[in-house]
Amino acid sequence: MFITAASGPLIYHKFFMPNRLVCCSRLLRTLALSVYVAVLVAPARTETKKILVENGDAVLLQELRSVSADARIVPVTKQNVMSEIGDADAFIGNITPEEVRAGKKLKWVQVMGAGVEQVLFMSGGNDLRDSNIVLTNNKIVQGPEIADHAMAMLLALSRDLPSFWANKQTETWQPRPYKGIELNGRTAVIIGLGGIGNQIATRAWGFGMSVIAVDPEDKPFSPFVKKIVKPEQLDAVLPEADVVFISAPHTPESHKMVGPREFDLMKTGAYFIAVSRGGIYDLNSLVKALDSKRIAGAGVDVMDPEPLPKGHALWKFPNAIVTPHIAGRSDKDHARMVGTAKENLSRFLDGRPLLNVVNKQKGY
Numbered sequence: 001m002f003i004t005a006a007s008g009p010l011i012y013h014k015f016f017m018p019n020r021l022v023c024c025s026r027l028l029r030t031l032a033l034s035v036y037v038a039v040l041v042a043p044a045r046t047e048t049k050k051i052l053v054e055n056g057d058a059v060l061l062q063e064l065r066s067v068s069a070d071a072r073i074v075p076v077t078k079q080n081v082m083s084e085i086g087d088a089d090a091f092i093g094n095i096t097p098e099e100v101r102a103g104k105k106l107k108w109v110q111v112m113g114a115g116v117e118q119v120l121f122m123s124g125g126n127d128l129r130d131s132n133i134v135l136t137n138n139k140i141v142q143g144p145e146i147a148d149h150a151m152a153m154l155l156a157l158s159r160d161l162p163s164f165w166a167n168k169q170t171e172t173w174q175p176r177p178y179k180g181i182e183l184n185g186r187t188a189v190i191i192g193l194g195g196i197g198n199q200i201a202t203r204a205w206g207f208g209m210s211v212i213a214v215d216p217e218d219k220p221f222s223p224f225v226k227k228i229v230k231p232e233q234l235d236a237v238l239p240e241a242d243v244v245f246i247s248a249p250h251t252p253e254s255h256k257m258v259g260p261r262e263f264d265l266m267k268t269g270a271y272f273i274a275v276s277r278g279g280i281y282d283l284n285s286l287v288k289a290l291d292s293k294r295i296a297g298a299g300v301d302v303m304d305p306e307p308l309p310k311g312h313a314l315w316k317f318p319n320a321i322v323t324p325h326i327a328g329r330s331d332k333d334h335a336r337m338v339g340t341a342k343e344n345l346s347r348f349l350d351g352r353p354l355l356n357v358v359n360k361q362k363g364y
Contacts, residue, residue: 049349052076052084054093063338064092067345090348092341094118097125100133108348110341111137111358113328114195115277117250120363128360135358136344140195141336142328146247146301147199149327150275151207153299154243157271158183162318181296184208189241191258192248193219193228194364196276200245201225212237216253231257238265243273246302250277251363258282263289269296275327278304287313290320301327 050072053061064073076084085091085099090108096119100106109128111119116137120129128135156162158181167174188204190197193213201211205224213219213228214237229237234257238244244266248254258281266272272295274281283303289295297319306325314320344354358364 048072049089050074050084050087051090051092051345052081052088054081054091054095056092059334060338060341063342064345067342068349070349071345090345095128097123097127100125100127100131103133106131106133108134108136108344108354110344111135112337112341113137114139114142115249116358116363117277117279120360121252122250134354135360136340136354136356137358138337138340139356139364141340142333143195143199145330145333146196146275146327147203148330149301149323150196150200150245150247150273150299151203153273153301153321153323154183154271156321157297157299157319162321166318186210186242187212187240188243188245189214189237190245190247191215191234191280192246192254192276193222193225194247194249196247197245198222198224200247204243204245209242212240215248234262235265238262239267241266241270243271246272246274246280247276248280249364250279253363254280256280256282258285260285260288263294266295268294271296272298272300274298274300274302276302278302278306283314290314290317297321299323301325 048070051064051074053064053073053075055077056064056073056075061073061075064071074084074088081099082102085103085106087105088103089105090110091099091103091106092110092112094111095103095109109119114137116135119135120126160179183204184207186209188200188209189212190200190204191214193201193215197213197215201213201222201224204211211225213225214231214234215228216231219225219228231253244258246258248257254277256279260282262281263272263285266289272281272286272289278300286298286300290298291313298317299321300314301323302325303314303322308314308322308324314322340355344356347354
């Protein structure tokens, strides 16, 4: 039978309402089951994790503590780290082999910078490398400012700005002679096509340069890179370079890979820019190349040793720009570095895969 219009403005079939109730009931049961399953499969934080932070500044400590109440953030120094590390679950900072051996519960180490050589092959031991501890770093996040710094040094040299700075000190107006170099159509050889190298390649391409990269890994296609060669082919591409950028990580394989022979292979008038690690090139060979006028100029933010000693020959060259390992600093880098540490802390507490995991055997 039907419900008449007198009973209301709508007319329903006698079987409609029961069917609708059945459908709603099934839907509710399905939703309830979905929520139940989600609760079952969601990772549970079952215990508080002890996280040591080496020489952490107040801002970093506050940011890390804001991630979760399940993390007990403990600032440590060299004076008290050994008394705290025995029951620690993770360590943020540059850990030593002795600390690795004492950290029986350690599962994760986060390095705040991009380079990891100080905790691996230059640490004095292989304890971290040979352990099951996951090592993460801050690769890529400092790429923009380091690439900016590299290009700033190249532009300063190619436009001969150091000469004008010297003239400014004596209030000398001297427009001629001028030896400015145009970058458009020149060739850049970038040693290390990682987080920094890719950013340099983008900028160099933007200035009209042809980019050749040197890297041990197989890299995906990039519209900014003309070709990529392996380190064994470095000698073949160096004579093409109008500028050589050093942006590789420091590993046993890359240690002093640019030495006397490599500087001799560079074309006369080339520029040399180093912004990743000073151990990748031989400093004395660079001085010889500048002194013999083999190369037109150099910009180095990294060198071996650091700090560059007073009285060192590199200081005397007017066409050598020396900055004190600050290429990775900017108004934005700290927030990105802290952001990586916070995200990895959250993932560690949840048991999820971490970001920027380092291949400890390769060193990057």
